[in-house]
Amino acid sequence: MNYYFIDYENVGSEGLNGINALDENNSVYIFYSRNADKITFDIHMQLNESKALITYNKVEAGHKNALDFQLSSYVGYVIHKDTEGEYFIVSKDNGFNTLISFWDKFKVKLSVIQSISNQTPAPMKPAEPTTKEIREKLSGQITDKAVLTEVVKIIRSYKTKQGINNALVKKYESQKAGEIYKIIKPLLAYKKGS
Numbered sequence: 001m002n003y004y005f006i007d008y009e010n011v012g013s014e015g016l017n018g019i020n021a022l023d024e025n026n027s028v029y030i031f032y033s034r035n036a037d038k039i040t041f042d043i044h045m046q047l048n049e050s051k052a053l054i055t056y057n058k059v060e061a062g063h064k065n066a067l068d069f070q071l072s073s074y075v076g077y078v079i080h081k082d083t084e085g086e087y088f089i090v091s092k093d094n095g096f097n098t099l100i101s102f103w104d105k106f107k108v109k110l111s112v113i114q115s116i117s118n119q120t121p122a123p124m125k126p127a128e129p130t131t132k133e134i135r136e137k138l139s140g141q142i143t144d145k146a147v148l149t150e151v152v153k154i155i156r157s158y159k160t161k162q163g164i165n166n167a168l169v170k171k172y173e174s175q176k177a178g179e180i181y182k183i184i185k186p187l188l189a190y191k192k193g194s
Helices: 007-015 042-049 068-082 092-102 131-138 145-157 161-171 175-187
Strands: 002-007 024-034 053-060 085-089 109-113
Touching: 002 007, 002 068, 007 024, 007 042, 007 085, 007 109, 024 068, 024 175, 053 068, 068 085, 068 092, 085 092, 092 109, 131 145, 145 161, 161 175
Parallel strands: 002 024, 002 085, 024 053, 085 109
Antiparallel strands: none
């Protein structure tokens, strides 16, 4: 049995493309909210043509990531009922990659894909390292403990690479900031920007 969990807020109607090709050996759980509760006529027709078991789950919005939390919880509930199935979260949200890592320990086949018809896994964003991991990776390259502490604080404080670079330049002279940024850049793959 295949199970599809649709993050409708994230993928919209595009995520449901191909649902009409699913047979009775598939279950589809559509998670939507008042922020995303409309479908096109084409998708409506595909839903009607599908032989899959389709369940609609309206999520009470109002809290950040409410849909993601409820969808993740429901994935666990369904896996508990059938550990032999194959599970797909239909989303472009990289946050679900931690869920894949968790279930991988239990040999559960869980993937994040961008639509039912395109079962190519969504690109994985590198996981965010912990403060301890950042300190360990930088401790051999930044020997001044005060500078290391400040650099870790800056990395944790900014969401973008540009923000980190600007904070380094503000804290240190341009040349030193450039040297530090060159050292830390490989650790910033999970941050936004180039």
